[in-house]
Amino acid sequence: MQTIKREFRSGGSGGRASLARLAACAAMLASLSACGSLGLGWGSGGSDPDAKPSAAGSIMQNIAMGGPVPAVQAKPAPVQTRFPSAVDQDVIDFDCPVLEVAPNGAATRDYGGSSEGGxxxxxxxISISNLARECKDAGANIAMKLGVEGSVLLGPAGAPGTFTVPLVFEARIKDKVVTTRRENLSVTIPPNETRAFFSTVLADFSIPKADDTDLYVGLSPSGGQALRPPVHRKRRPKS
Known part of the structure; x- marks a missing residue:
């Protein structure tokens, strides 16, 4: 398994009153049920037609263009999107597996003492909010580009600092994991801030061409529990 480490820092400044911290925590807990495979609002590959694009653009687009990083808001239904470069591609003659969030890998929480403290x-x-994928023909394989966005949010007992985001990407055919990649991101929440965002793109994730391939990503610390694949279902139509 190849491990990649990248670093992210949150910019800007602002007050962090205790009431704001509590409100942010309450909003975070209320949104847990919405975590999943969400769209980035790029192109036409399954994005929400009623969603209004942000004036600042998406996080990944702004990172590439040097613009500001907007807030990521979770949507209620999982939607798979594609990278901008894939929108105008010719129709491919093979299925492009859908990237999903592992059922036990959408979010991780750290408590002072134990979770019994509430x-x-x-x-x-740490939570995953948005996903994207792109497929290209590579002979017997499919060359995939996978994107993930998410955030680190402080709770009432937390403090600014640097946090590790342990992402694991896996492709499974039936009961066998055929490709896996671990990527550890370093995210810093500066003083007077309560939240920082992260994004990453794997440009060289290769999987065999096969039916019923499960492709998923999740938050899984090294040595922690293995990710569970999504509930098996037939692959979606070609896109």
């Missing part, structure tokens, strides 16, 4: 004991939460 929301007030929460130090921070």
């Amino acid at each position: 929301a007030q004991a929460l130090r921070h939460q």
Whole structure:
């Protein structure tokens, strides 16, 4: 398994009153059920037609163009999107597997002491909010580009600092994992801030051409529990 480490820092400044911290935590806990495979609002590959694009653009687009990083808001339904470069491609003659979030890998939480202390004991939460993928023919394989966005949010018992985001990408055919990649991101929340965003793109994730391939990503610390694949279902129509 190849491990990649990247670093991200949150810019800007602002007050962090205790009431704002509690409100952010409450909003975070309320949104847990919405975590999943969400769209980035790029192109036409399954994005929400009623969603209004941000004036600042998406996080990944702004990182590439040097613009500001907007807030990521979770949508209620999982939607798979494609990278901008894939929108105008010719129709491919093979299925492009859908990237999903592992059922047990959408979010991780760190508590002061134990989770029995409830929301007030929460130090921070790391969560995945958006996904994207692109497929290209590579002979017997499919060359995929996979994108993930998410955030680190402080809880009432947390403090600014640097946090590790342990992402694991896996492709499974039936009961066998055929490709896996671990990527550890370093995300910094500066003083007087309560949240920082992260994004990453794997440009060289290769999988065999096969039916019923499960492709998923999740948050899984090294040595922690293995990711569970999504509930098996037939692959979606070609896109």
